[in-house]
Amino acid sequence: MHDAKREAGLCVSDLELQLDGRVLLSNINFTLSARGITVLMGPNGAGKSLLLRVLHGLIPATRGEVDWSGEPISTDLTRRQSLVFQAPVLLRRSVAANLDFVLRARGQFDREKRNHALAQVGLLELARHPARALSGGEKQRLALARALVTAPEALLLDEPTANLDPAAVDAIENTVRQTAAEGAKVVFVTHDIGQARRLAEDVLFLHRGELLEHQSSEEFFAKPSSAAARSYLEGKITL
Amino acid sequence: MSDQVSALSLAIDLVASRDPDLVEIILLSLQVSLTAVFLAVVIGFSLGALIATTRFTGRNVLVVLINALMGLPPVVVGLIVYLQLSRSGPLGFLGLLYTPTAMIIAQTILITPIIAALSRQVLEDMYKEYAEQFRAFALSRRHIIIALLWDARVSLVTVALAGFGRAVAEVGAVMIVGGNIDHLSRVMTTAIALETSKGNLALAMALGLVLMCISLAINAAAHTLRYTQMRPSYA
Numbered sequence: 001m002h003d004a005k006r007e008a009g010l011c012v013s014d015l016e017l018q019l020d021g022r023v024l025l026s027n028i029n030f031t032l033s034a035r036g037i038t039v040l041m042g043p044n045g046a047g048k049s050l051l052l053r054v055l056h057g058l059i060p061a062t063r064g065e066v067d068w069s070g071e072p073i074s075t076d077l078t079r080r081q082s083l084v085f086q087a088p089v090l091l092r093r094s095v096a097a098n099l100d101f102v103l104r105a106r107g108q109f110d111r112e113k114r115n116h117a118l119a120q121v122g123l124l125e126l127a128r129h130p131a132r133a134l135s136g137g138e139k140q141r142l143a144l145a146r147a148l149v150t151a152p153e154a155l156l157l158d159e160p161t162a163n164l165d166p167a168a169v170d171a172i173e174n175t176v177r178q179t180a181a182e183g184a185k186v187v188f189v190t191h192d193i194g195q196a197r198r199l200a201e202d203v204l205f206l207h208r209g210e211l212l213e214h215q216s217s218e219e220f221f222a223k224p225s226s227a228a229a230r231s232y233l234e235g236k237i238t239l
Numbered sequence: 240m241s242d243q244v245s246a247l248s249l250a251i252d253l254v255a256s257r258d259p260d261l262v263e264i265i266l267l268s269l270q271v272s273l274t275a276v277f278l279a280v281v282i283g284f285s286l287g288a289l290i291a292t293t294r295f296t297g298r299n300v301l302v303v304l305i306n307a308l309m310g311l312p313p314v315v316v317g318l319i320v321y322l323q324l325s326r327s328g329p330l331g332f333l334g335l336l337y338t339p340t341a342m343i344i345a346q347t348i349l350i351t352p353i354i355a356a357l358s359r360q361v362l363e364d365m366y367k368e369y370a371e372q373f374r375a376f377a378l379s380r381r382h383i384i385i386a387l388l389w390d391a392r393v394s395l396v397t398v399a400l401a402g403f404g405r406a407v408a409e410v411g412a413v414m415i416v417g418g419n420i421d422h423l424s425r426v427m428t429t430a431i432a433l434e435t436s437k438g439n440l441a442l443a444m445a446l447g448l449v450l451m452c453i454s455l456a457i458n459a460a461a462h463t464l465r466y467t468q469m470r471p472s473y474a
Binding site: 056057058075078079082083085088089091092093101102105 | 368369371372374375376377378379382386389390
């Protein structure tokens with residue numbers, strides 16, 4: 001593969017998504033570096049979760065292109081990424097078995113790898129517990145461990161810390177930072193401005209299905225160029 | 240009332256004395272019904288899982304058809320199998336009529352729609368919950384079906400039990416294709432029917448009590464299995 005394309009990371013051009021005749025995302029163009037943490041922000045209904053699903057190949061774009069390091073979306077590419085939902089679905093199995101399932105499906109079953117991922121999120125001692133009996137924060141950490149156990153090239157997170165207490169948020173943020181430091185690309189959806197300031201290297205700001213801003217974190221929080229982003233950061237209601 | 244007391248007494252005597260004829264009938268009943276349940280589970284779970292996880296033209300028609308087949312009258316199934324296996328039928332050369340194999344075939348046909356329909360519903364409900372997560376994992380259909388069958392195992396045990404209940408209590412089909420031949424194809428239900436027709440009500444009731452006890456024991460074993468599976472895996 002061409003080195004320049006590989007370095008380019010994620011390239012999205014002229015992306016449009018229509019569902020049931022409604023245009024939900026339109027004219028989305030951006031390029032992200034192959035590494036680091038990009039935060040995707042915007043008010044409710046802006047299309048953040050939809051965009052994340054398109055980037056992971058769960059929803060096909062109506063128009064436009066999505067290339068990860070020069071490679072269009074495919075099943076193989078999706079398998080090399082991980083997506084964590086805001087309300088992840090855990091299998092009706094033990095904590096360890098939830099990770100084993102993904103590893104086996106990838107043909108990568110390795111007990112040490114599983115235990116390492118559980119230790120990374122502080123759940124190794126609960127390995128034999130039923131996954132669905134965990135607390136909200138533990139469930140989200142388990143979902144993160146399950147996403148990380150296959151060592152994904154890209155980690156996509158859809159509001160993974162919504163409704164969690166500060167300790168659980170801190171644990172997840174630390175794991176995300178560590179994952180990015182190890183070389184994975186992280187795209188993190190959040191409403192929490194403080195969290196975005198803590199994590200983001202660059203910020204994508206969506207509003208009504210359109211990308212209004214893509215700036216470095218410092219620039220975005222210092223002087224957002226769009227009125228909608230300014231209102232959002234000032235805590236004003238943005239419709 | 241005295242009939243019922245004497246039936247209970249006779250049932251206890253029969254079981255306590257390990258009456259060889261009774262043991263033979265019980266073992267054949269279990270052999271036929273458990274084999275039919277095994278075959279129906281293999282076919283029904285596979286069919287149920289495929290329908291639950293696949294969208295195709297005519298799917299709704301197939302679902303309605305399988306649901307409707309849950310109410311198949313046993314005598315009709317018996318008659319159809321009889322026509323296939325009788326000497327003049329297309330499978331007559333196999334010489335299976337009036338054998339336990341014919342009874343297994345009839346019971347399998349009878350309970351496969353029950354197991355397929357109920358497992359389809361169980362697996363489809365679970366798949367609705369898991370579908371997006373599975374797509375995010377980019378799983379193959381084989382992995383999806385294996386995961387659903389494993390995670391739904393507690394409910395599927397109940398589905399299999401429903402099939403077993405239907406099979407072991409069924410009399411019409413096995414009477415037609417088995418012929419109720421002593422020491423060859425006589426099972427609990429056909430023996431009860433025979434003893435009732437002979438006016439031997441106490442023995443018929445005794446056999447009925449034994450049949451109910453067997454059904455109770457199998458359900459208790461399945462419930463224990465469900466309980467032990469539920470504890471480590473379910474919230």
